[in-house]
Amino acid sequence: MPAPLPRDLRTRPGSALPIKPRPASRSGPKLSVASAPFTPLSALAQAAADLSSPTPSQASATLARVADVPEFVPSGAGALFGPQQIDGPVYDQSAYSDDYGYAFYDPQPAYNGMHMVQGGIESMAIAGSEQMSDKAQLDNFFMHHHVGSSFEPLQHHLYNSTLPHVANIPPNQKQVHCLFIEDHLRVHLQSRNEAIQQALDPTSAEGARLPARVDAYHTLFPLDESRAPSKIFGYPTSVYKAVRSTDGRTYVLRRIEGFRLTNEASMSCIEVWRRVRHAGCVSVVGAFTTKAFGDSSLVIVYDYHPLSTTLMAKYFARADPQTANGINERVLWSFICQIASAIKMIHAHNLAVRVVEPSKILITGKNRFRINCCSVLDMLTFDTPTNVQAMQQDDLFNFGKLIVALTSGSLYALHNMQKCMDHMGRSYSPDVRTLAVYLLNRTLTNRNIDDVIKLIAPRMLQEINGAFQQNDFLEDQLSRELENSRLVRLLCKLGFINERPEYELDPTCAETGDIYLLKLFRDYVFHQVDEGGAPILDLAHVLQSLNKLDVGVNEKIMLSSRDEQSCLIVSYRELKQCIETVFNDLMNRRGRIA
Incomplete structure (x- = not known):
């Protein structure tokens, strides 16, 4: 039965707008809107047209200039897929991250010193662009920089959490925050969207150095500033984020510089890796050779995970008091279970990982690990006879080395194995030490990943429970935006x-x-x-x-x-x-x- 219409319907003198009376017992939050002023892009372009021609230093200046955020420092050799975490605003996620081991987001600082393309996929990915002129292609690939215009990243701090004096209200009342997704999750998702939309100014020195198009990919953005030869692959490598024109999605291009492909049959191993689909492994999309960079290069395409870093950059690249004596055991078991599951899937396809190294393990979120750079060594050593079973044994041994390094907080811990085992026995549960001893024992020639899965089966159940809890949390957040x-x-x-x-x-x-x-x-x-x-x-x-x-x-x-x-x-x-x-x-x- 519909509620009766209130009789006391008042209007303000001089206006006939109906007034909805408020009961005296009702006290709820009011919506207060305070947003930054919006300047249309067309207005910025008009203002830029009135300025004089830029100097060379101005032309290479970045589009994003925010004085209140720290300057972005390019990551070192360890960071492959994104900027390392730097000092910046930290958001308290203890309300959820402590309960859910699979909290898929971490606080990230705002970006500075980067070119932000604030446009949709329509402005970048054009299907069938081969039939267009070069100038028309470039006009659709990039949002050109106008001198004098200001492109700033989203101000995440505008999403303020609930104030303490209104946080504990009666259960029959709701706050505005309860109607939408949790603030920190929103900040994380928007930060990922910003990372996906990063692009270089094509008129800058670095933008002019990169090709406008590499095969079916365009809008290249470098993710790794290191030019030194890779210690794993032996060739200089470069990593770029790029947009594929056929579907408008963002991928990662790993370029092996100076590599000349002599056997076209080596491309067949990419097809085998493309069938490996696992949550603990960065999926391989494809591979091709190109001379767009001025040399003969091999490019392998992977899925893109924005705002990710590596195990090396997270735990070993700098001194961290929290990990000096080893990482938290809860995080360690998340790492063990996810990487072991990925290794099992790869071994089941009669393949070997061959890159179980700290610089090739990607961290895509809180307690979220993925094996990166799979298939690269298979491509580089295709003509060299290999023993898959022996390489799978090396995967298990390298897996054990990583566990010992994480528990001791140093990559050089294996030089004093007895001291590492003593520390592991004092600081961690016996299951960790048992697993490490099994993986590092090369005298057992019949080791296999199935035995590892049996050893960590009880911990697997805890990880599954944590994943289900995180899934429930995300579904609850999604339901707030459902309508x-x-x-x-x-x-x-x-x-x-x-x-x-x-x-x-x-x-x-x-x-x-x-x-x-x-x-x-x-x-x-x-x-x-x-x-x-x-x-x-x-x-x-x-x-x-x-x-x-x-x-x-x-x-x-x-x-x-x-x-x-x-x-x-x-x-x-x-x-x-x-x-x-x-x-x-x-x-x-x-x-x-x-």
């Missing part, structure tokens, strides 16, 4: 209908008809004022009214005109019918005009 698309569609229909110029000239629509009712309903939802004439910014009232309208309930409301000469009582169902009628008329008119 947003439905309400956005409804608001779009109202926006298409209200204040149309052609309706303003129609006297039948000005004071009567369906359009007039929707105009009054817009005032009822958004333009209410209190007794003192102050605007009422009640998000709960807006969401409640829009949901009732979308469902079309039989509850009736009173709509009053602005001149206080008309007062109409209608139901949400009637208003919904009005929207459908008017919007269908707009659709039909569009068809007739077209």
Whole structure:
């Protein structure tokens, strides 16, 4: 049964906007909007056109200049897929990260000194671009830098958490924060989107050095500044983020510089690796050779995981008091279970990892590990006879070395094995020491990953439980945004209908008809004022009214005109019918005009 309409319906003197009275017992949060001013891109371009020509130093300047965030420092040789963490704003995630071992996000600092492309996929990926001219391709590939324009990253600090004095409210009341996803998760997702949209200014020195197009990939952005030969592969390597023009998605290109492919049959091993799909392994997309960089290079394409770093950069590249005596055992078991599961999948395909090294283990989130750079050594040594079983034994041994290094906090711990084992016995559970001894025992020639899985089976159950808990958390966060698309569609229909110029000239629509009712309903939802004439910014009232309208309930409301000469009582169902009628008329008119 619909709620009765309040009799005490007041209006502010001089205005006929209906006022929704508030019971004295109701005390809820009000929506307060305070956002940064928005400057259209066209206005920035117009302002840039009035400036003089840039100097060479200005041309190479970055698009993002934010004085309040720390300067970005390129990562060292260890970081392969993204910038290392630097000192910056840290967000408290203890409410969830302690309970869920698979918290898939970490706080990251804002970006500075980078070129931010603030455009959609449409401005970068153009299918069938081979038929376009070179200039037209470049115009669609890049958003060109205009001197004088200011491109800044998103201000994540505007998403403030709940203040302490309103955090503990009665359970029958809700805060605005409860209606949307958790702040830290939003910051993480937006930071990842920013990382995906990073691009170099094509007029800068570094942007001009890179080719505009490599095979089907464009908009290259370097992820690794190291030019030294790789200790694992033996060739100089470079890593780039790039967009594939066929699907508009972002991938990672690992370039092996100066490598000349002599046997085309080596590409067949890439097809085998493409069938390896595992959550603990960075998936291989493909491989090709190119001379776009000025030499003969082999490029292997992988999935892109933004804001990721390596095990080397996270735990061994710098002194960290928290990991000087070994990492937390909970994190260690997450690492062991995920990497062991990935190794099992790779060995099941009769392949060997061959890159179980700290610089080739990727950290894509909190307690989230993936094996990186698979298939590279198989391509480089395709013509060299190899023993897969022997290489699989090396995978297990290198896995044990990594475990010992993580528990001791040093890559050189194996030089004093007895001291490492003593420390492991004092600081960790016996299961860790048993696993390490088994993996490092080369006298056992019949070691296999299945035995490792049996040793860590109880810990696997804990990891599965943590993954399920994190999945429940993410589903709960997703449910908060579930109805947003439905309400956005409804608001779009109202926006298409209200204040149309052609309706303003129609006297039948000005004071009567369906359009007039929707105009009054817009005032009822958004333009209410209190007794003192102050605007009422009640998000709960807006969401409640829009949901009732979308469902079309039989509850009736009173709509009053602005001149206080008309007062109409209608139901949400009637208003919904009005929207459908008017919007269908707009659709039909569009068809007739077209």
